[in-house]
Amino acid sequence: MYNTRTRGDAGSTTRRLVDVAVAILAVCFLAAGAAVAEDGSATGMILDGRSGTPVRGATVTVEGGLASATTSVDGAFQLALPAGTHSVVVSAEGYESQRILDVVVEADGLAQFSAVLMPAGQGAGQEVALADTITVEATAVDASASALLAERKASAEIIDNIGSEEISKNSGSDAADALRRVTGISLQDSKFAYVRGLGDRYGNTTLDGSRIPSTEFERKVVPLDLFDADLLDNITVRKSYSPEQPGDFAAGAIELVTRSFPARQVLSVGLSSGHNSETTGDPLLQAPMGLSSSGAGGQPLPADFPDRAVVRQSRFLGIGFGSADLERMGERIAGRWTPTGSDDAPLGRGGKIAFGNTFGGFGVMLAGNWDNSFESRAEQRTFYSVGQGGAIVPLHAYDFDYGVEQIKSSWMGNFSLRAGDGGQIEIRSLQTNLSMSEARFQEGFFSDINNDIEDHRLQYEDQEVSNLQIGGDHYVSGIGSNGSTLTWRGSSSTARTHEDLRQTIYELFEDGFRLTNNGQSGFMYFNDLEDEIDDYRADWETFFARGDRFGSFKVGVRRWTNDRAFGGRRLRMFPRDTEGIDLTGTPEQIYSPANIDFFGFQLTEVTNATDSYSADWGVDAAYAQVDYGWQDWRIVGGLRQEESDQNVRTIDRTALGGAETVTNKSHGDIAGSLSVIRSLGATQNLRFSVSRTVNRPEFREVAPFRFKHIVGGFVVVGNPDVERALIDSFDARWEWFPSAGDVVAASVFYKDFTDPIESVVISAVEPTETFRNVEGARNLGLELEFRRNLGFVGSAAENWTAIFNYTFIDSEIQIDAGTTVLTNPVRPLTGQPENLVNLGLEWVPDSYDTTLRVLYSLVDEKIHLGGVFGLPDVIEEARSSVDLVWRQGIVGGLDLKLAVVNALNEERNWSQGGETFRLYDPGRAISVGLGYSF
Secondary structure, eight states, rough: OSSOOOOHHHHHHHHHHHHHHHHHHHHHHHHTOOOOOSEEEEEEEEEEEETEEEEEEOEEEEEETTTEEEETTTEEEEEEEEEEEEEEEEETBOOEEEEEEEEETTTOEEEEOOOEEEETTTTTOOEEEEEOOOOOOOGGGGHHHHHHHHHHHHOOEEEEEEHHHHHTTTTTBBHHHTTTSSEEEETTTTTEEEEETOOGEEEEEEEEEOOOOOOSSSSSOOGGGGGGGEEEEEEOOOSOTTSSSOOOSSSSEEEEEEEOOOOSSSEEEEEEEETTTTTTSOOOOOSSSSSSSSBBBBBOOOOOSSSSSSOOOTTTTOOOOOOHHHHHHHHHHOOOOOOBOOOOOOOEEEEEEEEEETTTTTEEEEEEEEEEEEEEEEEEEEEEEEEEOOOOEEEEEEEEEEEEEEEEEEEEEEEEEEESEEEEEEEEEEEEEEEEEEEEEEEEETTTTTTEEEEEEEEEEEEEEEEEEEEEEEEOOOOOOOOOEEEEEEEEEEEEEEEEEEEEEEEEEEEEEEEEEOOOTTEEEEEEEEEEEEEEEEEEEEEEETTTTTEEEEEEEEEEEEEEEEEEEEEEEEEOOTTOOOOOOOOHHTTTTGGGGSEEEEEEEOOOOTSEEEEEEEEEEEEEEEEEEEETTTEEEEEEEEOOOOOOOOEETTTTTTTTEEEEEEEEEEEEEEEEEEEEEEEEEEEEEEEEEOOOOOOOHHHHOOOSSSSSSEEEEEEETTOOOEEEEEEEEEOOOSSSOOOOEEEEEEEEEESSSSEEOOOOOOOOOOOEEEEEEEEEEEEEEEEEEEEGGGGGTTTTEEEEEEEEEEEEOOOOOGGBSSSEEEEETTTTEEEEEEEEEEEEETTTTTEEEEEEEEEEEEEEEBBBBOOOOOEEOOOEEEEEEEEEESSTTEEEEEEEESSOOOOOOEETTTTEEEEEEEOOOEEEEEEOOO
16 A cells, blocks of 8 residues: 555546436436426324334324325325315324324425324323424425424434534535534534534544544544535434444434435525635635546646655665666656645535435435635744743744635435335435645744745645445334334445645745755655445344333344555655755756756655554444333433454555554443433423443554654654543433424533543653553533524514523543643643533514524634643634524525625634634635525
């Protein structure tokens, strides 16, 4: 893996899949051309009023004999109905029936409602009037706010969720943007989610229930900006543990669910454009190559570039390359080095397309998105040292100009086949690609040489995630007093990242800036990551009910494997003899063919011995879980056994024969939980949960080899002695669901960490970052949530909805002060804000098909970097944002959305010891989207 692949190789699979997706969508458009429905549809879910589980085999009948349907294994139903007002009767064996009044269906519209059935003898048959006419165009039932709240109320765990309907009313376009409105969630670098102050190593993300790999080189965290919000049906955050989940549960599991096939035909297209006050219309620094519409770009190594080290030939050993070969290779990859100015930055632009329908028992959902964005950013950074008396003094001070272009493309294809009333089989696929081209110019004072420098850097990065899953849900009526379900899933996911970077540094002399012989000047870096996860699981649940006792017994097995391969390559134009070469010229002039030879600049390998590694990880698991209910009480508990085996291999390719180092870590662990739920009437729950889970070291944390970040940072050495940590969690929540779509809740949580794994900096020949099990850590907090239509105040407020959530978090990590040069060995966890606030006010008038939202968010200050050698911690200062969102139906299926993000144009600021460490203005962003649904 010493040689790195080219961008063309990386994108070939993507382009083939995109071509297939485009062809399928084209066929769907042709097929849908004549499909103009006159009737409407009704969809919903039927739930057990005691346990909240789906009622399978319930009959949903429209009075008058117009239509009838039976609920499937997931309790869902769908009906084709003529336009008009209907009454619907829901019945099931062993349950009281329920009659739903005033179900209004408009021509070519979709009505949604759910019913809760009580066991026979525990309540009279009910007659319910739908207070509000529900007319939703092309929205899946699971995505509606009321259905998601019903799922939350019935859940055995403490969860929060947000559906596509709610996401569409907010600003932002990806999963990360959607999650920042959820209680207890904060974002790091606008793409990594922290749940209750815990992120990175403590994060777990699944896609349609299966684990997905990471595109990050040195950690397992999944960047959520890769996943377009338009492709998601809902997002669930599980904040308490149950044994059916993986045992490496910490603060919460984030579950991304892609769009399912709709109850009626969906055919939509959309176009969007974006403006940023700091970018659009201003000169944009650019890489000379730019990006193609598919995201291709950069300057990768040629496919036939030698795999072995590029070094001068040894007269004794006979290995290496001769001067002529080195000259030829240097001239071949010299390429471009200097960012260029450009015309004014254009508007961002994007497009989307979606098709979905059901054909009897077969359903299909296809969708694709493409987006092109630009960013221009002026940034200031100052680095400090400790002066006399402990005061901090500036060490390096730089001004940066960034120019960034991004292209993101995503597509998904989901297919489902219902096997009668007893089950369904699904195939889900998704591919997403994010390409970035960055040009950077840096200037300022560099204290190491006591002089001013100029730094030119070009960077290209391409990230890709693909997922293919097949699974099924089957109901078996003959096993168990109330039947049983078998659920199975198998998935294969691959994440790939390619990066190439080149950099030159100039130093100030009397005649101007000259190219310097710094190790990072004339430097080129190429790397590739491929991370693959295969995840297989099967779950069997059997249900029972006797009198006022009810519940289920559930068992399951799961195996997932993770294979990762990383290859890095570092090359440099080394100045052997620069006499006669004008070092004040541009890099392109300096690295011209005339200057690349034995007596000028010579291509040299500077790859570290451990820049390439491979690793594998396998976890086998089995669990048993009991869900037992009695009157208003429900108890859910169980145990999960996991066997983990992890191997990391690195090869020193600079050594003869390629010496290999292998590190193995194996763990056997039991995770478990106990949850108690007390129903306080029909609309309230009181929940308590206690659990023990594990946190295992990641690949590079256990491998005893040295590696260094591309630019800056400490040398990092893994520690084979680091062991897994244990996490004991205690959670409680009171929740009230006063009406459909409304919720009021209060939660408290406490987590105690035994032997937590933490990054520490130790004093050595040079400061070194490593990983250790530290003394301990704890994390506690409070969450408040209020979302309610204000009609309870008075009729004048019926069109207004208030949204509020608040999170308080207090954490502490304890590191042995004698083993580290960290200034504060006892401090809050990195990336954890103490306070999080989200406020929103929504107005939906009775007419005009308008939705208007004003949104406010506050993220408190948090530690960005732990200080060392007496320096204070680097603090990311508190920031707030005001966003405005206006959605307007125009005519027919035409829809307009206008969003303003960071309307007050708040700056981003980091500080150290009260002094500015980093500062930039992200600008005010305005986006306009126009969509049409056929």
